[in-house]
Amino acid sequence: MRMSKMYLKTLREVPSEAEIPSHIWLLRAGMIRKLVSGVYGFMPLGRRVLNKIETIVREEMDSRGAQEILMSAIQPAELWQESGRWYAYGPEMWRLKDRNDRDFCLGPTHEEIFTDIVRNEVDSYRQLPLNLYQIQTKYRDEKRPRFGLMRSREFIMKDAYSFDRDWEGLDQSYQEMYDAYVRVFERCGLKFRAVEADTGAIGGSGSHEFCALSEYGESEIVYCDGCDMAATSERASCVDDPESSEPMEAIETVFTPGTKTIADVASYLKIPETKTIKALLFKVHDVEYKYVAAFLRGDRELNMTKLVNALNIPEHAIEFADEEEMGNETGAVGGFTGPVGLHDCKILVDSELVGARNLCAGACRVDHHMVNVNYQRDYTADIVTDLKQIKAGDPCPVCCEPVKIARGIEVGQVFKLGTKYSESMHAYYKDEKMLEHPIIMGCYGIGVTRTLAAIVEQHNDKDGIRWPMAVAPYHGIVTIVNTSDPVQVGLAETIYQGLKSAGIEVLLDDRDERPGVKFKDADLIGIPVRVTVGKQAANGIVEFKHRNWEKSEDRTADQAVAELIALVNEIR
Ligand code: ATP
Numbered sequence: 189m190r191m192s193k194m195y196l197k198t199l200r201e202v203p204s205e206a207e208i209p210s211h212i213w214l215l216r217a218g219m220i221r222k223l224v225s226g227v228y229g230f231m232p233l234g235r236r237v238l239n240k241i242e243t244i245v246r247e248e249m250d251s252r253g254a255q256e257i258l259m260s261a262i263q264p265a266e267l268w269q270e271s272g273r274w275y276a277y278g279p280e281m282w283r284l285k286d287r288n289d290r291d292f293c294l295g296p297t298h299e300e301i302f303t304d305i306v307r308n309e310v311d312s313y314r315q316l317p318l319n320l321y322q323i324q325t326k327y328r329d330e331k332r333p334r335f336g337l338m339r340s341r342e343f344i345m346k347d348a349y350s351f352d353r354d355w356e357g358l359d360q361s362y363q364e365m366y367d368a369y370v371r372v373f374e375r376c377g378l379k380f381r382a383v384e385a386d387t388g389a390i391g392g393s394g395s396h397e398f399c400a401l402s403e404y405g406e407s408e409i410v411y412c413d414g415c416d417m418a419a420t421s422e423r424a425s426c427v428d429d430p431e432s433s434e435p436m437e438a439i440e441t442v443f444t445p446g447t448k449t450i451a452d453v454a455s456y457l458k459i460p461e462t463k464t465i466k467a468l469l470f471k472v473h474d475v476e477y478k479y480v481a482a483f484l485r486g487d488r489e490l491n492m493t494k495l496v497n498a499l500n501i502p503e504h505a506i507e508f509a510d511e512e513e514m515g516n517e518t519g520a521v522g523g524f525t526g527p528v529g530l531h532d533c534k535i536l537v538d539s540e541l542v543g544a545r546n547l548c549a550g551a552c553r554v555d556h557h558m559v560n561v562n563y564q565r566d567y568t569a570d571i572v573t574d575l576k577q578i579k580a581g582d583p584c585p586v587c588c589e590p591v592k593i594a595r596g597i598e599v600g601q602v603f604k605l606g607t608k609y610s611e612s613m614h615a616y617y618k619d620e621k622m623l624e625h626p627i628i629m630g631c632y633g634i635g636v637t638r639t640l641a642a643i644v645e646q647h648n649d650k651d652g653i654r655w656p657m658a659v660a661p662y663h664g665i666v667t668i669v670n671t672s673d674p675v676q677v678g679l680a681e682t683i684y685q686g687l688k689s690a691g692i693e694v695l696l697d698d699r700d701e702r703p704g705v706k707f708k709d710a711d712l713i714g715i716p717v718r719v720t721v722g723k724q725a726a727n728g729i730v731e732f733k734h735r736n737w738e739k740s741e742d743r744t745a746d747q748a749v750a751e752l753i754a755l756v757n758e759i760r
């Protein structure tokens with residue numbers, strides 16, 4: 189491609205909306221353009237990178253027997269009502285009506301649609317196992333679209349769905365997809381970790397997230413060097429402190445004026461925060477109870493995922509309670525709520541509190557706390573479970589070594605769905621004896637556009653993007669220093685044609701621009717190799733520079749061509 193003809197507009201300034209490197213560089217390199225918040229278009233270079241990633245995904249999926257289809261983004265509400273997710277999915281779902289007032293959504297994911305296809309067409313065990321996938325546009329009206337392609341409202345996902353006759357079959361399908369994902373992300377040049385994940389709104393029995401390591405990632409990964417435990421922090425279970433051997437003391441109400449926080453009351457009573465109980469109060473929608481109180485040790489943080497999982501409600505059905513309103517109905521008192529005396533509210537207690545002794549909790553009375561509060565003797569719960577958020581240094585749930593925490597970008601996730609959709613939507617097959625069984629399903633997603641952003645996040649420097657060869661929009665760029673010098677132009681053309689005929693994707697920077705501008709653009713758009721044709725062209729000498737090298741090196745034109753071909757062959 190001749191750059192004089194290419195549709196490319198690079199930006200010198202950092203766009204004000206962009207906060208993180210991938211967003212900044214993708215905009216500056218003219219790869220993407222924003223239409224509205226969370227909605228982006230791809231310009232020629234960006235489209236090429238997307239094609240490369242999609243090709244890698246297709247190759248890895250196809251080689252494991254998955255078959256590509258393409259379903260529509262528009263989905264009828266009826267299918268979601270059948271599975272029960274029309275309500276459960278919440279406000280992220282982009283809902284619309286047709287002219288006859290019939291409900292539809294723009295698909296945030298496609299479990300229902302694939303299940304529907306398969307239930308209508310698969311009847312016998314002979315048609316299983318089956319793995320269907322698509323690379324398609326998804327819509328999620330995210331609460332906080334941000335970071336460009338990272339969390340957008342329209343994005344491209346590869347989603348695959350496996351259909352097996354039994355659980356062993358699912359285990360095998362799952363493992364194949366897991367292996368495919370490892371290869372996809374390796375080929376994309378990502379440093380990543382596969383970690384155990386929560387199954388969230390999709391439901392099911394087992395899951396892993398693939399997280400590209402990055403300080404800007406929104407996923408928190410907990411891992412252990414003592415063993416191979418690795419999980420998202422939403423998922424990681426916590427180890428409770430051992431049961432206390434202290435004898436129970438008599439419970440007492442004490443005057444603690446103005447001590448509305450854990451820190452206040454701990455310092456007022458001169459006790460450690462580990463000797464206090466923290467209350468978190470919520471209002472819930474569309475269930476038979478209205479209020480929820482969660483109690484944890486004062487030094488702990490609540491893990492919201494664990495809370496909604498324990499309640500078996502979607503996250504959008506719960507919000508922090510208005511304390512005054514809740515107080516009238518339950519006896520809660522802002523800043524002084526404790527488990528003793530609270531009524532008409534579902535009470536969840538973190539498992540650690542069961543073995544703790546003589547704690548201090550709010551007395552449900554203004555300016556008062558209770559001391560020597562003990563589980564069972566003084567209060568009980570509707571649910572006792574692990575509600576805590578794990579922190580760096582906490583004991584590993586597997587081997588008890590202190591855990592570490594890293595941040596990652598969730599680029600893919602694999603789920604064992606089991607029979608969640610096949611039961612609710614009646615996707616059954618008949619076995620050899622003509623007996624009916626629900627199909628055992630799995631689902632597997634890769635955020636294709638988010639992967640593109642994650643690659644930039646891991647491969648950039650002060651000058652721009654450094655695309656790994658496998659996903660680069662072009663493998664090389666031949667830069668003519670002076671386009672009015674026929675010798676330089678002639679040699680550059682020869683190199684350009686030579687590379688093209690060897691199947692190398694190459695740009696020719698034949699623009700009438702200063703060399704500095706050309707070099708800056710080549711670095712900004714991240715082309716892996718630059719061949720510069722300048723003053724030494726008359727002697728057949730060019731400069732060869734890998735995007736990762738500090739300095740360029742002299743080569744003969746033939747050597748430069750051969751070296752670039754060899755580099756490209758490494759990824760073929
Ligand atoms: P997140 O927790 O980041 O919201 P998710 O767990 O809801 O993502 P999945 O339903 O597992 O996402 O979707 C599969 C993949 O699609 C994710 O692993 C991610 O790479 C990608 N993805 C999800 N939401 C977005 C988004 N808003 N923008 C870009 N990619 C996304």
Ligand code: MG
Nearest residue numbers: 397598600601
């Ligand atoms: Mg996910």
